[in-house]
Amino acid sequence: MMRRFKVTIEYDGTDFAGFQYQAGERSVQAELERALERLTGQRARVHGAGRTDAGVHALGQVISFEAGTRIPLEKLPSAMNSALPPDVRAVRAEEATARFHARFSALSRAYVYVILHRAQPSALFGRYTCHYPHPLDLQAMQTGAELLVGKRDFAAWANESREVHSTVREVYRCTVRRRGPFVLIYVEANAFLRGMVRNIAGTLLQVGSGKRAPEEMAEITRSLQRTQAGPSAPAKGLCLVRVRYEEEPRQAAHEQREELASTRPETAGLETE
Numbered sequence: 001m002m003r004r005f006k007v008t009i010e011y012d013g014t015d016f017a018g019f020q021y022q023a024g025e026r027s028v029q030a031e032l033e034r035a036l037e038r039l040t041g042q043r044a045r046v047h048g049a050g051r052t053d054a055g056v057h058a059l060g061q062v063i064s065f066e067a068g069t070r071i072p073l074e075k076l077p078s079a080m081n082s083a084l085p086p087d088v089r090a091v092r093a094e095e096a097t098a099r100f101h102a103r104f105s106a107l108s109r110a111y112v113y114v115i116l117h118r119a120q121p122s123a124l125f126g127r128y129t130c131h132y133p134h135p136l137d138l139q140a141m142q143t144g145a146e147l148l149v150g151k152r153d154f155a156a157w158a159n160e161s162r163e164v165h166s167t168v169r170e171v172y173r174c175t176v177r178r179r180g181p182f183v184l185i186y187v188e189a190n191a192f193l194r195g196m197v198r199n200i201a202g203t204l205l206q207v208g209s210g211k212r213a214p215e216e217m218a219e220i221t222r223s224l225q226r227t228q229a230g231p232s233a234p235a236k237g238l239c240l241v242r243v244r245y246e247e248e249p250r251q252a253a254h255e256q257r258e259e260l261a262s263t264r265p266e267t268a269g270l271e272t273e
Helices: 028-040 073-083 138-146 196-208 216-223 250-262
Strands: 003-011 057-067 088-096 106-116 150-153 168-179 182-189 238-245
Touching: 003 028, 003 073, 028 057, 028 073, 028 088, 073 088, 106 196, 138 168, 138 182, 138 196, 138 216, 168 196, 182 196, 196 216, 196 238
Parallel strands: 057 238
Antiparallel strands: 003 057, 003 088, 106 182, 106 238, 150 168, 168 182
């Protein structure tokens, strides 16, 4: 009997061309489908909540797929991990209804962009952070970040928008916080345009360095022109940390965000990504 599964996964995106399948390239989706075929003998189509780009990481990516397997639910993550490469891991598995779809059932996604803000780069966190050794005005960055909250046309923040029907998105939260040597830019929205968070992060770095005024974040949005925003921040600093679905009360989501924000990355292996 076919069953539908919802699985939370994490991956180091360094050596991937992105989540989505690409001919001739290594993708997270292809690795997952290959592993499921080894386990079940069936070709299962995997759908992801967020189509992360090359080099982008995930701690809270959600996938859905159908498979006719008798593997007990509680053993499915371990079974998947036995067939997956070490840079992709299944963390939690749930049985889902026939209507559930990892991407289309999602109400919001949350990303964290991680900046290592100190004089010298890190041997340990170099794959997962953007190193920035210069002074930053975090209050100015926070002021600019707040101007992005709301339902707006975010065309100015997209690297590519021809593939989407609309560039209107709703940003629920955008904050800038320091945790030890790390500066964390947290953005939660109903959906994102391609490159949107990295372009926001790159522009906020300009705000923090004094090259732009915080008020320019709103002006850029109103312009609808990608050329008005700053450079895209490196992919390695970006991580998909959470996907929220209808069955999760917003208060519970808020509590988990606060727990996430209070984690100190220097002592927790950057789990706040």
